Amino acid sequence: MAKYLLLKHYRGAPAPVNNVPMDQWKPDEVDAHIRFMRDFAGRLESSGEFIEGLALSPDGVWVRYDGEGRPPVTDGPFAETKDLIAGWMVIDVDSYERAIELAAELSAAPGAGGEPIHEWLEVRPFLAEPPTVTQ
8 A cells, every 4th residue: 555645736736627716616515515525535434545634724834943042934935835735635545546546536526516626636655765865
């Protein structure tokens, strides 16, 4: 089994087919989308392929160390993940092909008008072990 991260983006990926921002959806469309996501996760949980999935709050800041005894520095002139990443799902599947198959299915979550979003999802494998440094 291999673990993969399925990332949902607010922006930064190619535009989905049904490209209506969620804040413009009707309440029943939002409910249908969330129900689809929960049902999808529940099915994967039953098959043993679901590890975790969470939606992210749009709040957040960048933080960095600024030297001994100095307070952390926050924010900066960066694209922030709060603008980019909407949420994620971690899956544990038998193959890369299965990860792609599940991401494609998740891409069909309903959006505005109840139509599938056809959003782009980023599929990233977890490292099985720390990388080896050679000279």
